[in-house]
Amino acid sequence: MKHFSAKIITWYRQNKRDLPWRNTKDAYLIWLSEIILQQTRVDQGMAYYLKFAKEFPTIKHLAKADNDTVMKLWQGLGYYSRARNLHATAKILQNDFKGKFPDSYADILTLKGVGEYTAAAIASFAFDKPHAVVDGNVFRVLSRVFGIETPIDSSIGKKEFYTLANELIDKKMPGMHNQAIMEFGALQCKPVNPDCSVCCLNSNCYAFAKKVVQELPIKEKKTKVRNRYFNYIVFKYKGTTAIRKRVEKDIWINLHDFPLIETTKELTEEKLLASPEWKKMIGKTKYSIGSISSTYKHILSHQKIFARFIIVNSEQPLRSFLPEEIIIIKEMDIHKYAVPRLVDLFLEKEI
Ligand code: SF4
Structure with a gap:
């Protein structure tokens, strides 16, 4: 679709939430917010982000903290391996990277607890590197707008979505593009009952035209509980x-x-x-x-x-x-x- 990026960036400028980690280019704080927001809703994660950013404003502060203090501050947020990785990584950054956050996607990806999504988010938000983020929101938006029926949890599906996301990214504003598509998925193209009648992409959206909004994206496996x-x-x-x-x-x-x-x-x-x-x-x-x-x-x-x-x-x-x-x-x-x-x-x- 032509102008996909321009349309969602315009939408983003008018509709985005004012979130504290969006007002910084400090890779450490962006990393902190991304780790907190893995598996956590923004409204729940906000208080934790503010607490951590206040208590540990730099990599050095976090690296020097003792483990029990970090775990206590994390209490209630769940998925505690995130806190352990965060703390271990801060020590590595302090000792091996002289307290500086690496600026290349490949180096960021080597950090513990950082997968492809988080590495792309940090590289693009903090350093404007053109790496597309693909999270649940992005899968949903792309599958609906472009009518992709390949399961998002299959390896072939992941490849297809990553390729498309990287083709669509605005090379001049990759950070803004990534923020925009994720926010669009979170606020406009919601999982259940999105209001397609007011959507800026509705004239180009496959799912809306074919009335299959609720059927997309497709998942292959059900999680066993x-x-x-x-x-x-x-x-x-x-x-x-x-x-x-x-x-x-x-x-x-x-x-x-x-x-x-x-x-x-x-x-x-x-x-x-x-x-x-x-x-x-x-x-x-x-x-x-x-x-x-x-x-x-x-x-x-x-x-x-x-x-x-x-x-x-x-x-x-x-x-x-x-x-x-x-x-x-x-x-x-x-x-x-x-x-x-x-x-x-x-x-x-x-x-
Ligand atoms: S028209 Fe509906 S399904 Fe399509 S992108 Fe907009 S909100 Fe999502």
Whole structure:
């Protein structure tokens, strides 16, 4: 289509949201915003971006921070590997790149946690390099406007969309073009029920003409979701409780939660208390059950977590029967630790 870029840039100038990371050419701050916005909505990510930019205004500040401070600041945003990569990369930038953000697409792509989309975003927004971004918004706009039915999650589809996106990019204003097409996808060509009657591309849009807006883009595979059942044991003894740092290769690495018994299905209270895992955890300790919470449902991209919190009042000091990797703390100190959003919700509501 002729003038595709000019049309969306004109639309963008009139409709764009005023977002803080759009008012800077500082590659570090743009990178920060891009990592925060992976898997996160703009309205949720905004407060985190502002907190991080204030606490760590430069690569050096972030590189020098300790890991627990970074994780605590990230708390509630989910997908915690992003925070770990962000911190590790800041250290590499500080030590190997003399604290300067690389300006070539190829170098940016070597950074941990940075894929093709993020590298193109940083290279174009900060350095005006002509690399097209292709995210969910771009897939949607291109598939609808140009009538592309190749699945966006197939390797052939990805190639086709990347080629087209790079042909369409405005070489003189690649940063603006990329911002414009993403914003257009987010605000105008929305996933569900876009208002095509007011769209500046409607006279050239395949999906609008053929009435297939809701059918595009096409996806090949459905994501498989695994159900997991978490039984958290919240031990209490004279103002102390027990937590652990999650170190195994699983969700929420380096965050803290309570001792956990995971089961493959929801167990009744009787079955849980009679299970070998429960006996192993409690040993011969005398205890009483304080309460059992209702089930908290927490949805991640590939997992659904169903969690219950079981308050166990122990008659013995917790250190006397819990294994070494469990940390005994004062109950009131729990707020000093970075915990998953699920645990935070429980603490807010019930503790
Ligand atoms: S006409 Fe509708 S489907 Fe086509 S680009 Fe505009 S909003 Fe999207």
